Amino acid sequence: MTRTASDLAQHLHAEVEGDPRAPISSLGSPENAGPDSLIYVESEKHRARADASRALCVLAPPGMELTGKTIIRVTSPKLAFAKAAAWFFPRKRVTASVHPTAIVSPKVRISADVVIGPHAIIEDGVSIGSGTEIGAFCFLGRGSSIGADCHLYPRVTLYEGVRLGRGVIIHSGTVVGADGFGYVFGEGRHWKFPQIGRVEIGDDVEIGANTTVDRGSLDATRIGNGVKIDNLVQVAHNVQIGEYSIIAAQTGISGSSVIGSGVVIGGQVGIADHCAIEDGVIVGAQAGIPTGKKIRSGQTVWGTPARPLERFKEQYAWLGRLPEIGRRLRKME
Amino acid sequence: MTRTASDLAQHLHAEVEGDPRAPISSLGSPENAGPDSLIYVESEKHRARADASRALCVLAPPGMELTGKTIIRVTSPKLAFAKAAAWFFPRKRVTASVHPTAIVSPKVRISADVVIGPHAIIEDGVSIGSGTEIGAFCFLGRGSSIGADCHLYPRVTLYEGVRLGRGVIIHSGTVVGADGFGYVFGEGRHWKFPQIGRVEIGDDVEIGANTTVDRGSLDATRIGNGVKIDNLVQVAHNVQIGEYSIIAAQTGISGSSVIGSGVVIGGQVGIADHCAIEDGVIVGAQAGIPTGKKIRSGQTVWGTPARPLERFKEQYAWLGRLPEIGRRLRKME
Amino acid sequence: MTRTASDLAQHLHAEVEGDPRAPISSLGSPENAGPDSLIYVESEKHRARADASRALCVLAPPGMELTGKTIIRVTSPKLAFAKAAAWFFPRKRVTASVHPTAIVSPKVRISADVVIGPHAIIEDGVSIGSGTEIGAFCFLGRGSSIGADCHLYPRVTLYEGVRLGRGVIIHSGTVVGADGFGYVFGEGRHWKFPQIGRVEIGDDVEIGANTTVDRGSLDATRIGNGVKIDNLVQVAHNVQIGEYSIIAAQTGISGSSVIGSGVVIGGQVGIADHCAIEDGVIVGAQAGIPTGKKIRSGQTVWGTPARPLERFKEQYAWLGRLPEIGRRLRKME
Numbered sequence: 001m002t003r004t005a006s007d008l009a010q011h012l013h014a015e016v017e018g019d020p021r022a023p024i025s026s027l028g029s030p031e032n033a034g035p036d037s038l039i040y041v042e043s044e045k046h047r048a049r050a051d052a053s054r055a056l057c058v059l060a061p062p063g064m065e066l067t068g069k070t071i072i073r074v075t076s077p078k079l080a081f082a083k084a085a086a087w088f089f090p091r092k093r094v095t096a097s098v099h100p101t102a103i104v105s106p107k108v109r110i111s112a113d114v115v116i117g118p119h120a121i122i123e124d125g126v127s128i129g130s131g132t133e134i135g136a137f138c139f140l141g142r143g144s145s146i147g148a149d150c151h152l153y154p155r156v157t158l159y160e161g162v163r164l165g166r167g168v169i170i171h172s173g174t175v176v177g178a179d180g181f182g183y184v185f186g187e188g189r190h191w192k193f194p195q196i197g198r199v200e201i202g203d204d205v206e207i208g209a210n211t212t213v214d215r216g217s218l219d220a221t222r223i224g225n226g227v228k229i230d231n232l233v234q235v236a237h238n239v240q241i242g243e244y245s246i247i248a249a250q251t252g253i254s255g256s257s258v259i260g261s262g263v264v265i266g267g268q269v270g271i272a273d274h275c276a277i278e279d280g281v282i283v284g285a286q287a288g289i290p291t292g293k294k295i296r297s298g299q300t301v302w303g304t305p306a307r308p309l310e311r312f313k314e315q316y317a318w319l320g321r322l323p324e325i326g327r328r329l330r331k332m333e
Numbered sequence: 334m335t336r337t338a339s340d341l342a343q344h345l346h347a348e349v350e351g352d353p354r355a356p357i358s359s360l361g362s363p364e365n366a367g368p369d370s371l372i373y374v375e376s377e378k379h380r381a382r383a384d385a386s387r388a389l390c391v392l393a394p395p396g397m398e399l400t401g402k403t404i405i406r407v408t409s410p411k412l413a414f415a416k417a418a419a420w421f422f423p424r425k426r427v428t429a430s431v432h433p434t435a436i437v438s439p440k441v442r443i444s445a446d447v448v449i450g451p452h453a454i455i456e457d458g459v460s461i462g463s464g465t466e467i468g469a470f471c472f473l474g475r476g477s478s479i480g481a482d483c484h485l486y487p488r489v490t491l492y493e494g495v496r497l498g499r500g501v502i503i504h505s506g507t508v509v510g511a512d513g514f515g516y517v518f519g520e521g522r523h524w525k526f527p528q529i530g531r532v533e534i535g536d537d538v539e540i541g542a543n544t545t546v547d548r549g550s551l552d553a554t555r556i557g558n559g560v561k562i563d564n565l566v567q568v569a570h571n572v573q574i575g576e577y578s579i580i581a582a583q584t585g586i587s588g589s590s591v592i593g594s595g596v597v598i599g600g601q602v603g604i605a606d607h608c609a610i611e612d613g614v615i616v617g618a619q620a621g622i623p624t625g626k627k628i629r630s631g632q633t634v635w636g637t638p639a640r641p642l643e644r645f646k647e648q649y650a651w652l653g654r655l656p657e658i659g660r661r662l663r664k665m666e
Numbered sequence: 667m668t669r670t671a672s673d674l675a676q677h678l679h680a681e682v683e684g685d686p687r688a689p690i691s692s693l694g695s696p697e698n699a700g701p702d703s704l705i706y707v708e709s710e711k712h713r714a715r716a717d718a719s720r721a722l723c724v725l726a727p728p729g730m731e732l733t734g735k736t737i738i739r740v741t742s743p744k745l746a747f748a749k750a751a752a753w754f755f756p757r758k759r760v761t762a763s764v765h766p767t768a769i770v771s772p773k774v775r776i777s778a779d780v781v782i783g784p785h786a787i788i789e790d791g792v793s794i795g796s797g798t799e800i801g802a803f804c805f806l807g808r809g810s811s812i813g814a815d816c817h818l819y820p821r822v823t824l825y826e827g828v829r830l831g832r833g834v835i836i837h838s839g840t841v842v843g844a845d846g847f848g849y850v851f852g853e854g855r856h857w858k859f860p861q862i863g864r865v866e867i868g869d870d871v872e873i874g875a876n877t878t879v880d881r882g883s884l885d886a887t888r889i890g891n892g893v894k895i896d897n898l899v900q901v902a903h904n905v906q907i908g909e910y911s912i913i914a915a916q917t918g919i920s921g922s923s924v925i926g927s928g929v930v931i932g933g934q935v936g937i938a939d940h941c942a943i944e945d946g947v948i949v950g951a952q953a954g955i956p957t958g959k960k961i962r963s964g965q966t967v968w969g970t971p972a973r974p975l976e977r978f979k980e981q982y983a984w985l986g987r988l989p990e991i992g993r994r995l996r997k998m999e
Contacts, residue, residue: 027860029884082850082857089860101769103434103451118769118787119803121451121469121487136787136805137452139469139487139505153844154787154805155823157488157505157542171844172805172823173876175542178486178504181563181581184415189537190561190577191415194360194422204855209823209841209878210506210898212542212564212582218362228856230847231878231900232543232918234564234582234600244856248847249878249900250918250936252565252583252600254618267900267918268936268954270583270601270619285920286936286954286970288601288619303970304619304636305649316971318655322984328662329994436767436784454784454802454820470785472802472820472838490821490838490875508875511819511837514896514914517748522870523894523910524748527693527755543839545875545897545915551695565876567897567915567933585898585916585933587951603916603934603952621934621952637952637969638982651988661995 002036003088005057005070011087012080018070022057027085030055040081041066059084091151094133117154129166141177147203159215165203165225173210176201180214180221180237180255193217195237202227208249211235217255224261242279260297270304284309334358334421335369338390338403344420345413351403355390360418363388373414374399392417424482427466450487462499474510480536492548498536498558506543509534513547513554513570513588526550528570535560541582544568550588557594575612593630603637617642668702669754671723671736677753678746684736688723693751696721706747707732725750757815760799783820795832807843813869825881831869831891839876842867846880846887846903846921859883861903868892874899874915883921890927908945926963936970950975 028037129148159177197216242261266285288304361370462481492510530549575594599618621637694703795814825843848859863882908927932951954970
């Protein structure tokens, strides 16, 4: 599908400088772009890459000049690029179909326009909303509920009773609703604490590949609207994650911790049980937050145990000065 | 199924204070309980939650008073609650069946009363004990052996020759018996070190979702009776894990390390190769134990490299005092 | 299959000391070997284990004497053992077959001598080279391309357009080509940055179980020839990994980072985005490399933030001396 610089500018409510009829047929990076690819340049630092690109059409910020390009002038080129992508590549509407090898219980409520891939299994009591695509090998356990316009890539497992909102995307290998990890030791063995709660996932959530989200023990594990979770993340029983929070790969959130809204959590972060991470907190990669700790709204923390970033940096700088301190102390002695 | 406070008290060898005929039909948290739900309260700190609950029946410790409740008096309410769960929810005995889409080799020894789910694959030489349930999409490689009363959730992979004891639970996405990670570099390439050992898993082991347990290189990887392993854990070749040890999510145990009995390992811990973690050790979350290190029985360690918890805390406290030390030193100079 | 010490020595271009007709029918560890098992001993430290073994045939280094053994004398016994394994256990050539339950698009280019396991799904436009084995439940997305002599264990997912070279091994549960994790926040929500790039994996790569390799956002994620990746590793969008690098379990490499050739990365390492890890670098387990950091060729680093190993050790030693420094300072005051 080819559109013009003018079409895109109109969609973005932006101005074109150059040829409004310049065609755009794809999105690219400056290096791999063809003449018809749209590229973006966010800052002066990357201007030369854009200048050297074969792309004719560039999303560029106010004031940036480029040689021989048609510029679509936007205040935030990267955001405009993402919006252009959503416009160029709307979610493919695959023709509604249930693959003959799928095993679908007769006791389900499934909208007429869904896609169910080969070898998928849909158990009793499942409901699936309009326009949703269930990939090959997906397993939807008894009574689970999937909203409209969701996309489950191949090989997603939902245990019994998991609820997904609208527009949820889950990547391959992810497991939602497995038992939480809770035992009570007594009489020489571990007794399993009941893991009979639910999982409730809001609208427009995206979850990466091979991630695990456990069901609540007695209450629910909840993931709010607009949350984005990367690959290989662990979300334990009873965790609550507020709207629009972002969680990078391999992070683990232990039982009953509460994450606020708009929180940004780096990769490989460990959050112990019963923590409270308030709205807007930023947690640096590999940080570790001990049991029951509260991180106040708006803070940026790093390290294990996690502390305010400035303090971490200061302590780290002092660590580097220790040999010198030792020398000075010896000299005085 | 509804039982009474008296039934439960009898099962727990406990006394009822209040109405012995109070009905119990489910287990709940204080907040989501209905009148017929059983709840528990472990300590004074949570008494108000129990008091405010709609639940009529409460497992409570000696001496704790609650208003208008029927109390089942136990020394360890949380343990009693877990035992009540085991009594309320005995493992469902699904009717024995082999789903017609399962692919089962004729050369197997499978007890008559097992359940084999849709699209499961059972290769030659597999044996499955009485009462075991094999979920959808499970793959049981050639010659693997599963004891009685096991439950493999959908989409578990056992490579060739893996042995599970009785009462083993494995959650979705877990892979047992893949090749260990071992190479020898020579002549400009990595030669694969043979990964031809076995995996032996004892009785009453539970393994979470998307965990990996590699086969031994020449000998066996072994997991003892009663061990509980969380999600996304890595257990490398030749690792030995003693009875009743507990391993939280995203922990990794490298090749040939030996974990004793009753060891508790927090989340995201890294244990390098050839370590010895003796009986009863507690390893704090995110700790890192370097190659070949021995942690003596009964110690609690934290940090990377891991050290006794008290020492870690002391060092961490000193780290915070460094700016002050710097000022004092400067003053003296 | 039984061969003799002489056969093996010939294959390894080595000398036999003892009985050249000593039979070898398997490979073992000193402890579990039978008389016909081949064992190896690398250093004096393990000589007693070899001496006490029932094995008659031993790969041993120059100068090491062993009692009553037939010695195949090699400079690097462990390497010779790995080479012996490759000679003893050449990749099984399973008889070419497509399981009747596999779902194979008619629009594919598949060599005549491949194996496609039960319930595998091969979408349109896939190509598969000679001698390759595709395990049960594998999903090969539209247009993906698999070279000759590859082995995909059961339950591997390749998203659309993934390219594998020759001799690639991928273990169960691994997902290649899922969307990278990239969003741009604006107008109150996260917009998905396009994730429309490719994944290109070279020859002789081995990837462990439940690992995730994301597709490039606009360009490609690339893994070079001979790279070995362990279980539960995260490789983000646009990452480049040079030839023969080794990455241990649970390591995460964030977007656009470039790993050189011959790099060795320990377990649970976190590499933030846009880092450059030059050729031959060694990164110790659990190290954390901050955004944009360059690690120069040949360095060994450890800690978070990662620093040269010697510096880490020095700082760590100073940390232990802090209480003493405090006392000395107080005394002077």
